[in-house]
Amino acid sequence: MAATIRKRTTGKLDKFGNPVISYQVRWREPVRDEFGAPTGTFKQTSETFPTERKAKAHLRKVEDQLESAAGVDPSSQKAKANRPLGKYAKQYLESLAGTIDDSTIAGYENIYRTHIASVFGSKPVASMTTADVTAFRAQLLAPHHRRSFVTRGKPQPKPHPSTRVVTRSPATVKQIVGTLKRILDTAQDDQAIQSNPVVSGRRRTTKRRATGETPFSHHPLTANQVASVADWIANTKGNQVYALAVLFAAHTGVRAAELQGLQVQDLTLSDISGTVGAIRVARTAKRETGRWTYGTPKSDASTNRTVPLAPWLADELRDYLTTVHPFAGRHLHAPLFPGRLSRSSFDWAHPVVADNLYDNYLQPATKALGLGAVRFHDLRHTFATMNLSAGEHYMQVSKWLGHSSFVLTLTTYADYIREDVLAVPKVGRGTVTPATDNVVTMQRTAT
Known part of the structure; x- marks a missing residue:
């Protein structure tokens, strides 16, 4: 099965009128069955190169593969290497x-179709280099023209030509890369490439912001601000139900999809006023292309977690379930909080849409009260910061939030963990045990 080089004279002529010489690398490789096992027979395979140097380099590569125990035939290796990235995607x-x-x-599919397919989709995976990935990352970080799309159910107005250039956030670029x-890991597992060009061995970071740009920070609210927002929604917008929904989200820390997935059965309330309640977070609900799909929360720690409800919130929820x-x-x-059929009626058969709750109630309320730009997810940060500032242990708050690790809670909310509250040590000083004298005095007696 040793590979050989065959010198051939082609029918083509170079610029001096001399016949063009080519070099054909020839080898025999085993024929394999549908399970990939050798059948005992061999097939002749060849590949032609314009120079002897390239032919010899390929010959060494073929012989190394034939002698290795990997069981990868040179021809199949070439087929995999020439496979476009789209196949592996x-x-x-x-x-x-x-x-x-x-x-x-x-x-993930949307990320590939939107950002990756047009650049690398038809490119053979073996031809992709670290330089290609570096240029791709730089292109993503560079300013670009805003695309026309619809966000949060509201069409964006066409920006002025002078303001159409925008920059992707580092988090978005990190997700795309x-x-x-x-995808390239899949190609590497298939032995189409020897190494992943995304991993170059050099540490890179996309943490940067434009000159003069204010760094991103969460915008948690205080308990008084949350109460003011709920009151504005209830009285100014005339919607007591959604006022309670905002109040509930801020004092339980549930994510938007988790709020949409809550059902009446998830509440545990006592019949006695002034007692603590609980909410079980077991599912998520998302509306896609006009229909609702249900799933599980973000991580294993988020699934089936129980969050306590303050007595006052439990009382308001009990009254809501009883009278509304x-x-x-x-x-x-039934959904815990309903969607909308119209401006004046609720859709009790389908859950509240968090985007609608934000666009039409939470955002107008925070703007009217001068609280600045508050995202819906800031209600989750509100829950965390209020409890940590009140002296609740960060591990307990992490469990209520459903974080995948305590480190995530520490990293995100380190500034809100109180250090002025000193816990009383539970270990006492100890009692003194007198030393025992093991020496026995011996007295001589007269005989």
């Missing part, structure tokens, strides 16, 4: 089925 996305939520897979890396919610006592699977 499809293979990667298909491999995720059943391991993560369908919505997450759809998000991370998706590309995982039409299905509280009949259908335990």
Whole structure:
């Protein structure tokens, strides 16, 4: 099965009228069955090169592969190397089925189609280099023209030509490059490439901001500000139900999709006023293309977690279920907070849409009260900061938030963990035990 080089004279002529010489590398490799096992027979394979140097380099590569125990035939290796990235992107996305939520897979597919496919989709994976990835990352970080799209259900007005240039956030670029890396990991696992060009061995960072730009920071509210927002929604907008929904989100720390997935059965309330309640976070709900899809929370730590409800909040929820919610006592699977059919009526069969709650109630309330730009996710930060500032242990807050690790809670909310509250040590000084004298005095007696 040793490879050989055959010198051939082609029918072409160079610029001096001399016949063009080519060099053909020839070798025999085993024929394999449908399971990839050798059948005992061999097939003749060849590849032609314009120079003897390139032919000899390929010959050494072929012989190394034939002698190795990897079982990869040179011809199949070449076929894999020439396979476009789009093939491995499809293979990667298909491999995720059943391991993560369908919505997450759809998000990865959207990232690939939007940012990666046009640049690398038809490019052979073996031809991609670290320099290509570096240029791609730089292109993502560079200012670009804003694309026309719809966000939060509201069409964005066409920007003025002078303000159409925008810059992607470092987090967005990191997510795009991370998706590309995982696709190339699939190609590397298939032995199409020797190493992943995204991993160059040099540490890189995309943490930067434009000159004069204020760094991003969370915007948590205080308990008084949350109460003012809820009061504005209840009285100015005339919506007591959504005022309670905002109050509930700020004092439980649930994510938007978790709020949409809550049902009446998830509440645990006592019949006695002034007692603590609880909410169980077991599912998420997302509306995609006009239909609702249900899944599990973001991490294992988020699934089936229980968050306590303050007595005053438990009392308001009990009154809400008793006097307002039409299905509280009949259908335990009914949404805890309803969607909207119109400006004047609720859709009790479908859950509240967090985007609608934000656009039409929370955002107008914070602007009217002069609280600045508050995102819906800031209600979750509000819950964390209020409890940490009140002296609650960060590990307990981390469990209520459903964080995947305590380190995430420490990293995000380190500034809100109180250091002025000193815990009383539970270890006493100890009692003194007198030393025992082990020496026995011996007295001589007269005989």
